[in-house]
Amino acid sequence: IINVVVNTTGLESGLYAENIILHSNGGGRTVQVSFEVREHRASKTVPVYSYRKGDDHFLWSEHLDLEDEAIRGYRREGALFNLFGDATPGTAAFYAWYHPRRDVWFYSTDRGAGEREDAGYVLRGSLGNIALVPLPGTRELYRLYNPQTRRYLYTLELREGDHRRRGYRYDGIAGYVR
Numbered sequence: 294i295i296n297v298v299v300n301t302t303g304l305e306s307g308l309y310a311e312n313i314i315l316h317s318n319g320g321g322r323t324v325q326v327s328f329e330v331r332e333h334r335a336s337k338t339v340p341v342y343s344y345r346k347g348d349d350h351f352l353w354s355e356h357l358d359l360e361d362e363a364i365r366g367y368r369r370e371g372a373l374f375n376l377f378g379d380a381t382p383g384t385a386a387f388y389a390w391y392h393p394r395r396d397v398w399f400y401s402t403d404r405g406a407g408e409r410e411d412a413g414y415v416l417r418g419s420l421g422n423i424a425l426v427p428l429p430g431t432r433e434l435y436r437l438y439n440p441q442t443r444r445y446l447y448t449l450e451l452r453e454g455d456h457r458r459r460g461y462r463y464d465g466i467a468g469y470v471r
Contacts (some may be wrong), residue, residue: 337378339421351398354420374470376421384422390414423468431469437461
């Protein structure tokens with residue numbers, strides 16, 4: 294997989310194409326890359342809130358309905374970050390998966406996560422779109438995992454000491470948020 298990021302600052306609206314030459318140990322290839330620069334419009338954003346009960350928390354946006362029994366005992370905190378609207382280039386839907394027996398949440402751009410369903414997770418829908426690559430004004434949303442509790446933690450801050458003390462390990466970057 295190769296990601297090509299184009300800085301369109303200063304480009305007029307229109308279609309663009311360019312040949313890119315890729316070299317590796319297996320030789321070289323020429324690949325034509327084309328893209329469209331559309332009239333600049335501010336991307337719609339979707340605020341994502343944290344619901345917390347002690348050390349337990351989950352993320353939710355007003356993009357989806359949330360039943361009263363799912364939030365019983367949880368306190369809604371302020372918006373943690375913003376996701377992007379559906380038509381934002383460079384983004385993908387960020388799906389919420391819930392495991393009702395373990396009361397655990399997992400978030401992913403993979404809607405067809407069959408292994409999640411097989412493990413007892415239920416797809417709750419998309420919270421909004423998350424950037425797949427760093428876009429201007431975005432930051433990393435880190436995913437941490439606690440093997441003892443089998444819970445995930447999503448955070449913008451990666452303070453190793455705090456999370457390690459609570460049993461969490463770094464599990465990757467879920468995507469980029471605003």
